[in-house]
Amino acid sequence: MQIFAYPGDRVDFISKSASAGAVEFGDPIGLIEEFFGPAHTKTDLQNKEGHQELTYYNGSLSFEFSVGKLYAITVEPALSKEKIEIFVDRERVSGPVGEAAQERTEQVGVTANYGDVLETIRFTARNN
Template sequence: MQIYAYPGDRLDFISKTSSAGALEFGDPVGLVEEFFGPAHTKTPLENEAGYQELTYYNGSLSFEFSVGKLYSITVQPGLSKEKIEIFVDRERVSGPASEAAQDRTKQVGVEATYGEVLEKIHFTARNN
């Protein structure tokens, strides 16, 4: 799977079979489930803020919602059995931890954790 991130706006997902789609921050829970299918894990709605989390692919993709709207996406490529490549504004940031990739995530204000490779990357909606 390839993920093209446009921080604060949307993430585009392209599968090995070349099916593609985009999720924008603010999208409803139902749209994520329509795109990915039933969540592998789904927390029940909690408190007045309506926090809910859906995960897919052994927890490698996590979608967080507040009041039914997508506000955060976390990707942990190493948890998936499928190869996940991540690009930020068309620049590859996954794979071996290069200085350029780390600099790119810092430039756009994306939280990323690197070991020898990208371990975790977290995208949030603007104004969050």
């Protein structure tokens, strides 16, 4: 899967089969479930940050909702059985990347944790 993030705006998803779609911050829970199908896990109650959460692909993809609207997307590529490539504004930031990718995520205000490779990346809605 390839994930193209445009921080604060939208995130595009492209599967191996070349099916694609985008989710925008502020989208309702129903739209995410329509696009990805039933969540693998879904919190009925709010998590510790006060958001409802849907997860997919062994927890590698997590959607958080505040007042029923998409607030944040967290990706943990290593948890997925499928290879996940992540791009921020068309620049690759996943896999064995260098300092330039780490600097790029910092420049656009994206929270990313790196070890030898990208471990976790979190995109949030603007002004939040």
